[in-house]
Amino acid sequence: MIAPGFTGGKLDRADRLRQDPAAVAAAMGDWRARLLLLGPGYEPQVTDDGRLAWTTLADADPQADLVLLGLDQGRPRFAQITNAAGGAPFRSPRLLGALGELVHGEAATYAQARAVLDWHARHRFCAACGSPTAVIRAGWARKCPNCAVEHFPRTDPVVIMIAEYAGRALLGRQGSWPPGRFSALAGFVEPGESIEEAVAREIHEEAGLRVRDVRYVASQPWPFPSQLMIACVAAAEDDALTLDETEIAEAIWVPRDQVRAVLAGGEGPFLPPPAYAIAHTLLSEWAVA
Structure with a gap:
């Protein structure tokens, strides 16, 4: 991989x-x-x-x-x-x-x-009492001098995934992206939710699809500002899309051969995500499966 x-x-x-x-x-x-x-x-x-x-x-x-x-x-x-x-x-x-x-x-x-x-x-101020905090632990924590609460850096888990159906992968495009740029769907894991449940919920919310058989592929830190991207693939029950247009401006189903061609630098129906993004890794793994 x-x-x-x-x-x-x-x-x-x-x-x-x-x-x-x-x-x-x-x-x-x-x-x-x-x-x-x-x-x-x-x-x-x-x-x-x-x-x-x-x-x-x-x-x-x-x-x-x-x-x-x-x-x-x-x-x-x-x-x-x-x-x-x-x-x-x-x-x-x-x-x-x-x-x-x-x-x-x-x-x-x-x-x-x-x-x-x-x-x-x-996080310059204490979330418990609002007082200014001081740097401790060689920069890996902050402590409130007023209430003594210590605060540590946090990472937010995000699922990023493709739904697959009949040898095709679902890709989406946000309205703010350049024309032609498509990538995997993504969303934050909510409190009290497993990775598999987050994948299924996000795909249903954004694309209207029901999925099953969620499988993990890889993960990646994403420092914008501090997330852990968890890449997965899920099997869709059908290919009928109902988009949440506040999240997804456009979505397409792309066959494996076209994904392989685009990732190899050839022409296709979408511009690929950059190589440093885990969406690129996810598509690369899916394309050779």
């Missing part, structure tokens, strides 16, 4: 150091320590060989907190928490272009950094 995008990271996340202030201080004082270079909107700087760019901790804002991303063969790697509120803006074309340039494994480090930095930007 093609490795999903944003996976394959090589950093040792060094959880064992996060609750040891002396160890964190030693990591920050290590001459080999590096700071991830990020531009506005957490856009990564990419080197000519497709790797993330780093600088020394001397370039860090002395007033800013740092996140210990982990160790690269023992060498500490950090990202800087900004004081900006509200998280990163919408993904820019420049950001999407940079993601396509990163070699496998580098995007995993970027996803880790972006997701945790965006969490800090969105």
Whole structure:
């Protein structure tokens, strides 16, 4: 199977150091320590060989907190928490272009950094009492000095799936996407719901189909802002569509041979999702099944 995008990271996340202030201080004082270079909107700087760019901790804002991303063969790697509120803006074309340039494994480090930095930007205040919180655990938690509640980064589970019927896959297009761009359907897993139940519910809500035999394919972190994409395939009972047009502007059934042709760079009835999106992995796996 093609490795999903944003996976394959090589950093040792060094959880064992996060609750040891002396160890964190030693990591920050290590001459080999590096700071991830990020531009506005957490856009990564990419080197000519497709790797993330780093600088020394001397370039860090002395007033800013740092996140210990982990160790690269023992060498500490950090990202800087900004004081900006509200998280990163919408993904820019420049950001999407940079993601396509990163070699496998580098995007995993970027996803880790972006997701945790965006969490800090969105969670500066205590959800229990509203007081400003402070960074603890080497950037992997925040603590309220007023009520002592600790807050940790969260990942939202999202199912992304294709329904199949008679050798064809159902693909949908949101109204905001470029003309011709189609992908798998997707939706958040709701509280008290299994993955299989979420797949069946989302397909029925968005396309009016009843499905069965849900099977898992792969998963992927998606740092926009912090989701875990869970890719599945489900068998549809028929191919009669009733679209929720507030979610799906258009949907098509596509045979395997056409999916294979499009993914190979040929012409077809849709533009494929980018290679770093798990929808691409999902379609690739389905097309060769």
